[in-house]
Amino acid sequence: xxxxxxxxxxxxxxxxxxxxxxxxxxxxxxxxxxxxxxxxxxxxxxxxxxxxxxxxxxxxxxxxxxxxxxxxxxxxxxxxxxxxxxxxxxxxxxxxxxxxxxxxxxxxxxxxxxxxxxxxxxxxxxxxxxxxxxxxxxxxxxxxxxxxxxxxxxxxxxxxxxxxxxxxxxxxxxxxxxxxxxxxxxxxxxxxxxxxxxxxxxxxxxxxxxxxxxxxxxxxxxxxxxxxxxxxxxxxxxxxxxxxxxxxxxxxxxxxxxxxxxxxxxxxxxxxxxxxxxxxxxxxxxxxxxxxxxxxxxxxxxxxxxxxxxxxxxxxxxxxxxxxxxxxxxxxxxxxxxxxxxxxxxxxxxxxxxxxxxxxxxxxxxxxxxxxxxxxxxxxxxxxxxxxxxxxxxxxxxxxxxxxxxxxxx
Amino acid sequence: xxxxxxxxxxxxxxxxxxxxxxxxxxxxxxxxxxxxxxxxxxxxxxxxxxxxxxxxxxxxxxxxxxxxxxxxxxxxxxxxxxxxxxxxxxxxxxxxxxxxxxxxxxxxxxxxxxxxxxxxxxxxxxxxxxxx
Numbered sequence: 001x002x003x004x005x006x007x008x009x010x011x012x013x014x015x016x017x018x019x020x021x022x023x024x025x026x027x028x029x030x031x032x033x034x035x036x037x038x039x040x041x042x043x044x045x046x047x048x049x050x051x052x053x054x055x056x057x058x059x060x061x062x063x064x065x066x067x068x069x070x071x072x073x074x075x076x077x078x079x080x081x082x083x084x085x086x087x088x089x090x091x092x093x094x095x096x097x098x099x100x101x102x103x104x105x106x107x108x109x110x111x112x113x114x115x116x117x118x119x120x121x122x123x124x125x126x127x128x129x130x131x132x133x134x135x136x137x138x139x140x141x142x143x144x145x146x147x148x149x150x151x152x153x154x155x156x157x158x159x160x161x162x163x164x165x166x167x168x169x170x171x172x173x174x175x176x177x178x179x180x181x182x183x184x185x186x187x188x189x190x191x192x193x194x195x196x197x198x199x200x201x202x203x204x205x206x207x208x209x210x211x212x213x214x215x216x217x218x219x220x221x222x223x224x225x226x227x228x229x230x231x232x233x234x235x236x237x238x239x240x241x242x243x244x245x246x247x248x249x250x251x252x253x254x255x256x257x258x259x260x261x262x263x264x265x266x267x268x269x270x271x272x273x274x275x276x277x278x279x280x281x282x283x284x285x286x287x288x289x290x291x292x293x294x295x296x297x298x299x300x301x302x303x304x305x306x307x308x309x310x311x312x313x314x315x316x317x318x319x320x321x322x323x324x325x326x327x328x329x330x331x332x333x334x335x336x337x338x339x340x341x342x343x344x345x346x347x348x349x350x351x352x353x354x355x356x357x358x359x360x361x362x363x364x365x366x367x368x369x370x371x372x373x374x375x376x377x378x379x380x381x382x383x384x385x386x387x388x389x390x391x392x393x394x395x396x397x398x399x400x401x402x403x404x405x406x407x408x409x410x
Numbered sequence: 411x412x413x414x415x416x417x418x419x420x421x422x423x424x425x426x427x428x429x430x431x432x433x434x435x436x437x438x439x440x441x442x443x444x445x446x447x448x449x450x451x452x453x454x455x456x457x458x459x460x461x462x463x464x465x466x467x468x469x470x471x472x473x474x475x476x477x478x479x480x481x482x483x484x485x486x487x488x489x490x491x492x493x494x495x496x497x498x499x500x501x502x503x504x505x506x507x508x509x510x511x512x513x514x515x516x517x518x519x520x521x522x523x524x525x526x527x528x529x530x531x532x533x534x535x536x537x538x539x540x541x542x
Contacts, residue, residue, distance in 0.1 A: 182495045182503070183533050204534035221534055 062141045063096040066113035068364040072404040074107045075397030076161050081127040084397050090368045093391035097143045110172045111407040119166050119177050135175050135189050147194045161402050162252050167208040170258050176208045200235045209256050212279035225282050240282050255310035259407050264310045264317050270302050288344030290319050299323045303333045305401045306358035311367050315341045320359050332357050350387035360403035374399045438500040439521040447513035450483045457481045462490045467537035476541050479518040484509035493530045
């Protein structure tokens with residue numbers, strides 16, 4: 001179901017007013033011709049209220065309670081100085097709220113649904129002047145900020161948003177953010193004390209995969225993972241074995257489950273590396289090829305932005321693929337492979353019917369497959385099992401790229 | 411370009427300009443002969459050099475005397491430079507000009523100490539100058 005009108009979405013945000021919403025809902029619904037829609041339902045309700053002599057009482061709404069099918073869509077807007085995040089109910093395809101962010105704001109979601117947050121950057125004169133990096137924490141139902149924590153000067157790595165360049169620790173007490181220049185470092189933000197804690201010096205490694213409240217892993221230039229332990233004010237770094245060759249290029253968008261510690265990391269050709277990260281160590285699984293030899297010979301390769309998803313309960317991997325030249329790895333794809341992560345066996349090859357840049361899944365027992373097109377600014381929602389498209393949500397900013405969920409399932 | 415030059419640095423630079431009349435500018439603990447890169451062919455034959463190639467400073471650690479000049483020479487098409495975090499050679503940070511293939515950049519170290527440096531766009535490239 002397509003959400004009918006951008007202005008209607010404002011009704012559901014913290015800046016919306018009931019009177020305006022009712023009027024807009026009516027207007028939008030009258031313009032609808034494609035069968036039952038959210039707008040038509042709202043119009044019928046408003047008409048019935050009017051006929052019943054019910055007065056309009058403008059209020060600021062809350063979102064429905066957080067569940068596993070809530071999905072956040074972050075729009076970096078092609079490097080615009082200010083950005084937006086859309087909060088969507090995946091079950092109905094309704095936008096239920098929005099948040100504003102600065103330049104390349106990085107979204108984070110507590111797996112238990114207790115809050116969501118972002119690491120962001122703003123300037124005193126929009127895109128110039130004094131820069132402020134900060135972490136903002138939001139109540140998940142009022143969408144009001146509950147913390148605003150300033151970071152050290154120029155601390156953030158400003159880059160096209162990679163899902164795991166910043167992370168929450170599994171106990172939801174710290175935000176870990178990456179600094180690229182002048183030297184690799186990870187910043188620690190204490191959400192309980194609501195203050196920046198310290199920078200950790202790390203080796204030439206990238207991305208952050210927390211495995212415990214004080215241990216996280218990173219992927220290093222030398223082909224190993226770094227294990228970083230920052231307990232008790234110290235920083236202890238050790239490296240694992242080198243697990244991939246120099247010519248095997250790992251993509252920028254691995255999938256990781258904070259709940260189970262599984263890291264799923266494809267290469268440009270679709271070879272899947274998997275690691276089980278615990279506080280103690282990284283366990284490496286036997287890698288396998290997601291694409292058959294015949295497919296690889298026929299130019300099938302992964303491609304897009306957020307190309308990998310992992311469903312924890314079913315232990316399934318979802319990978320965005322299509323036929324493409326070797327160096328068109330950031331163009332959209334039209335197919336998703338569904339793979340048994342334990343055996344490497346293919347379960348399904350879903351034809352999306354759309355040019356899709358990013359995918360993710362809800363973490364409930366009957367998951368939804370989210371497929372996002374930056375080109376059409378539309379989120380398509382599929383049954384992850386059958387691959388049937390159920391509904392879609394359009395007008396999601398200018399170039400939406402990141403899909404984030406809460407892993408609240410058992 | 412260099413950044414974060416403190417008042418003391420500026421004064422030092424002015425002093426050097428008057429005394430030496432050759433340095434284009436100076437930080438607290440270094441001075442720079444040419445702000446812009448020079449051709450590698452201009453590097454004196456007996457100079458202390460650090461070659462840059464294959465994404466590395468080929469001599470990651472050099473030991474010199476105070477007053478010596480180190481020349482960095484880039485031997486590949488990938489641009490590189492020499493940069494210091496704040497507090498290393500001056501109160502502020504220092505960022506040398508980018509070098510393309512067969513360009514050189516010279517820094518004279520005026521005080522004893524150990525000075526860690528890195529390449530601005532490639533922070534994994536690091537080196538050190540020890541001034542005895």
